[in-house]
Amino acid sequence: MKRLSVFGAWCTVAMAVSAFEKIALVDSYDFARQFDVETVTGNVQVLEHVMLTGCDTVLWRNCTGGMMRYASDEESCRRTECPVEKMRVPESRRIYGWLRLDRREPDIFRVAMQAAEGHGLKKGVHWPFEEAHWAHFTLGQWNIMHPQYWCVTKDGIPFGWRASLAYPEVVEHKLRLVDELVERGADTIFIDLWRHGGWSPAIEYVEPMKRAWAQRHPGEGLPDYRDPRWSSLAMEFQHAYLRRIRAKLDRAGRKVRLFLGIANVGLPCERDYNVVERGMDWRRLASEGTIDGLIVMCVARDTLRAKDPWEATRRVYREIVEHKGACCVYFPVSAYNYSGTGMPAYAQKTGLSMAEVARRLMRLAADCGGDGISMECVDYENYRPDVRAAIRDFTP
């Protein structure tokens, strides 16, 4: 029996490697001026445009900050339209500022999942870790209505942009959202730490954390958030949250993968951005089998400062593969360049065309033992036709 399951696991890994999964992260909001993304037709158009990259998986953005992009019962969507909720400052850009992506009909998230399945794609959700995307109009309604769970700074200032996972009620709320996503057809739940909305252990001075600290370190005052003991305490709550999701997905009745997005990789563990700033030790989560996949959103900037950025990138990729355990790993072929390490940064550093950069990054990913690539994010024409062709045509 054991031998059989090992064989099964081997088959799964082998198939994944041979498939060399090309994952497209999709944010339909970004297409709002090209297509009518509040309609079925508009979302099908978005998907068809994304498919020009040759992707075989789409991870569809399910939210704007804390607001779900479907009629979420958990989020009480009747208040998402500004100014119905006066505690949310409205967004005023043309079209973007008036989008209602949470209408009950059509349920555009369900539409996207069904359309992807219809095209034979794997499909899932790109769920940023954040609850506000650096703007006030992105605050979720559950968050607004539950200030008692908000994060707090050491100075006692409430941070209304995020609820703390140290509260069981917050975890339960998020698990109910997972139910909604899975019910709508998501087969991958991808939690993206790169989009963090300002969260760090610096705003975790909430009662459950303070109580846990007092128990572990009696008589000691609250530490600075950079104290490794404080960060690791925060990490326990973060990890517990992911383990709860894992357990829930295991009971879903079908295979639903849990992915984690990590950023700025390439630094030693004790300085790892994901560990120190985001409170997630991806090495541990991978080795214990909590996550099925790691999506590397970007490498650390130092990688691009090296004399030979390709060799530096190769070193980073190999280090990740070494620690990935049984989980799959996907390396970035990213048109986004907020990190300063996307495709444009490689092109600028090396003088190569974007298409050639894409080819080299994919070759590196395959050679280093990666299970595929991720494209962050496929917007309207930000992957130009020659780049799309390069990605489409690539085989490891």
Added chain:
Amino acid sequence: MKTASMTLVACTFFCSVTARDLTWTGAQSSVWDLTTANWTDNGVVTTFTAGDMFRPAVGERVLCPGEEASLSPDGKTLLFQRFADGRFRAGLRNLVTGGETWLREDGGNALQPSWLPDGRVVYTWGHTPETAFSAAAKRADGFNLWLWENGTNRQLTSGFHRDYTAGAASDGRTIFYATTQGAEARERPGQFINASYLYATDLEGNARSLYELPGAGPVGIASPRLSPNGRILVWSEVRAFWDTWRLVAARPDAPRRNVPLTPKTMCACSPAWSPDGRHLAFTGFTPGDPGWGIYLMHARTGAMRRVADGRNPSFSPDGQMIVYDRDDTVYARALTAADWPAPAAKPAEEAPDDLADAFTIRARIRYRASTGLAYVARIAYPEHALGLQLFFRNGLLEFATRQTDGSYTCVRGEHTFKEGEEVEIVAVRTRTRLVLKAGGKVCEHANPLARGFLSLSPKPVKLEKGIGFKGDLLSFDLAHGHTDAVEPPLVRATLFKEVTE
């Protein structure tokens, strides 16, 4: 399980009934009931048709399903909004008969209704059935202010933006409100436009801007409310991504010169003046509270007390009762002597800004356009290499500082520079705010610096001038200290002294 079943009952209730279906089966509802003389300390379990879903706390009485409620000037009618028929509707409830009337019967959302002294009502209404893609082509109305008078509705403001949280002056002639009017024009590539501003209009719809926070946001104001004597305007304001809502006060003729009334450790919004103008009720939250609460504050000194769980308070006309909502239900509660916060011996103020620890840049430039970043000056301190930066970004002047942990804070100027123009620039950074004055326009960013005050040594380690700047730097001076060219921050005691003199 109990919670789940109660939720189910609530859902069924709200989904299936209209206002006319409501049956008041609790204590007789009358004006007499709502006077404090007949008030009991025991909560009354009040039932509507769906059963005993409303369980008021001690001293509370259920008025009806809804929110954003307030009593009419004569105390006989309750104004409220309610989620019904799949949208928000504003209505009037006769407290004698229990009869209800909607302000309008057409579609859309009717929001945040507020009384005028003569019994008319101002509210926000918007109806956007089309998708944003379609609506943008039409450029129709967005959410605008409407005036209700004896069953008829008249549009006060118009335009494809959002006018909301209106409140009338006690003379009934001026309506103060929050709006996104003009925000769209601030769009820059790749940036959200996440801002709302303070406006006022007369009853003919002649609107004017009173106060616009600089930048594309997140900055916003909501719920402006003028004191009964007309001397202090209070509103809620959020000034940055890391910031939280706070109550802010100013003279109505000088709203830019304002002072926070609530501390940084509290989220506060939806203010309402007591009829005597001495107190404010507002929605507040301080870490450790069980949730949103109704706070009463002695306005002049800042002493405050949490008196109930709920949001959106308003006072009864006699000032002896507050009306508020919780879980889509409107409650009323008589105020006892113990509820009113005693005036503090000394007004609560922010930690005083040490003006001696400020930094002031004075520069005179002749402007020449350049693309990208063009530095007037970049100043390194031991704590951070980018301690102070004064620069043009795509033609707009900005003044920025870095905290020791690298956090970035910036204020963007609003002066439009013309080619060859000579302009005097004053930039001041204190521990709590950045001020940029150029071409006579003053912009300020009162950053909460949530991670702690920024500390810079008095002496810089490096001063670079004119990097990438194509214009002429005619004069430049950097000083450690404040300047009279920029007014110091207003404090509560000064504001209240000014308005009582």
